[in-house]
């Protein structure tokens with residue numbers, strides 16, 4: 001279980017459908033107790049001392065990438081690095097044969113969007129203003145990633 005192979009996160013092409021599928025052995029390292037202790041939103045507290053996504057628990061997060069500030073709160077929504085990413089920006093797009101599969105590195109970005117600082121606030125119960133902030137957070141990060149990928153693509157094309 002601790003011996004995760006170097007190709008732990010890769011994409012493989014489905015031989016039947018031709019679609020690419022993410023194959024992520026490294027996700028096995030995630031803590032399982034989070035799933036077992038999940039409660040309905042109305043049973044959850046507004047703050048959970050053991051939750052890495054609650055304000056004040058940032059030492060449990062790998063890194064905060066983007067934050068939308070709020071008038072009354074230190075932040076309204078944020079994006080953090082994923083402690084167990086399926087896709088990472090460090091690989092390359094070269095395709096290889098692995099047994100019967102065509103495979104490539106698990107290249108990409110896999111981040112966590114923390115939609116609200118309140119532990120028990122979930123999208124279906126948000127006000128329209130809170131939901132708007134979440135959508136703004138998605139949009140900002142998507143735009144940043146697209147600009148980053150376009151800049152990588154254009155510097156790559158200068159070489160060739």
Ligand SMILES: [Zn+2]
Pocket residue numbers: 047048051052053054118119
């Ligand atoms: Zn929380």
